[in-house]
Amino acid sequence: MKRAVVIPEIKYPFPGAISKHAKEANLITYNWSVSQKILDPLRLKNYDKQKVGYLAARVHPTGDLEDIVLTSDFSLLFSMLDDYSDKVKNEMEFKLYIEELLSIFQRGYTNSNDTLLSAWSDWWRRLKKVTIATWRERFIFDATKCFYTMIWEVGYRENNSSPSLQEYRIERQFTVNNLMFDLAEKSNQNYVPNKIRDEKFYNTVESANKIVNWANDLVSLNKELEDGDAHNLVLRIQVENNLTLNQAIDKVYQMHNEEIVNYTRFEQELLDTNNEFQHELKHFTFGLRNCITGFLGWSEESSRYKTSNVKEKIN
Numbered sequence: 001m002k003r004a005v006v007i008p009e010i011k012y013p014f015p016g017a018i019s020k021h022a023k024e025a026n027l028i029t030y031n032w033s034v035s036q037k038i039l040d041p042l043r044l045k046n047y048d049k050q051k052v053g054y055l056a057a058r059v060h061p062t063g064d065l066e067d068i069v070l071t072s073d074f075s076l077l078f079s080m081l082d083d084y085s086d087k088v089k090n091e092m093e094f095k096l097y098i099e100e101l102l103s104i105f106q107r108g109y110t111n112s113n114d115t116l117l118s119a120w121s122d123w124w125r126r127l128k129k130v131t132i133a134t135w136r137e138r139f140i141f142d143a144t145k146c147f148y149t150m151i152w153e154v155g156y157r158e159n160n161s162s163p164s165l166q167e168y169r170i171e172r173q174f175t176v177n178n179l180m181f182d183l184a185e186k187s188n189q190n191y192v193p194n195k196i197r198d199e200k201f202y203n204t205v206e207s208a209n210k211i212v213n214w215a216n217d218l219v220s221l222n223k224e225l226e227d228g229d230a231h232n233l234v235l236r237i238q239v240e241n242n243l244t245l246n247q248a249i250d251k252v253y254q255m256h257n258e259e260i261v262n263y264t265r266f267e268q269e270l271l272d273t274n275n276e277f278q279h280e281l282k283h284f285t286f287g288l289r290n291c292i293t294g295f296l297g298w299s300e301e302s303s304r305y306k307t308s309n310v311k312e313k314i315n
Helices: 022-036 041-048 052-059 065-087 091-107 115-128 133-158 165-171 176-189 199-219 221-227 233-240 245-271 278-301 308-314
Strands: none
Touching (some): 022 041, 022 052, 041 065, 052 065, 052 278, 065 091, 065 115, 065 133, 091 115, 091 133, 133 165, 133 176, 165 233, 176 199, 176 278, 199 221, 199 233, 199 245, 199 278, 221 233, 233 245, 245 278
């Protein structure tokens, strides 16, 4: 058994928090997944250990239970989709599945013959009741970008090849993080209008996205090494710069910490903007911070990024 590589400790200059509803939300998602018949008993047990309700409770530490459960259910569905993308061998097969899924958001499509797509339909129906149209348009845009990046990854796996560092960094922008940012925004119905989504706004969002991505690539590295998954910034930097694995880890850790400094500056510039939507912007950046700290806190308590020997100890 290979020894796990040591990842430097990740810290943030702002605190994280978790809702008192974490355990209840996790149980509700568990029961919902049973009612939707999307998992057999063994897989249900494995996904329950991922504690998606606790991630949602960190994204919405001050949100109501409905907010948390919707994000928890989404996190379960996305985890299942992500795992499917890791196993599927045919890019076109996965692309057709993604197009069918996106049609649920775009046109209200339903497929009662596929339990996972049926669960997505149920989730989207509930989400539509508590969101505004402009928010849903942004969510669909971000979901399309995210899901097509998953297709891109499947294509590389199908060909048993790896992307260049430049291509990886471009595609890495379009991840589930943006969807979590969207879900954090809708918490307590504080929406940032399109008319003030300017360069300062997008600089802040992009920086937060990078922080979560680089932290994810550090936290998930041991599992991806075990799985033989080359879609990781550490591994792409190692190959293209002819570094040792530890040197590449140190480089990504440095990039992550530099991005924290960038984020702090971008956030302050955004909040210094003098307009009538200060409350919404403060709420939005509060949500970004919760996503940043929430992912890290969740990754430490969830089984999702644990290697097989660690999972055995958990069991």
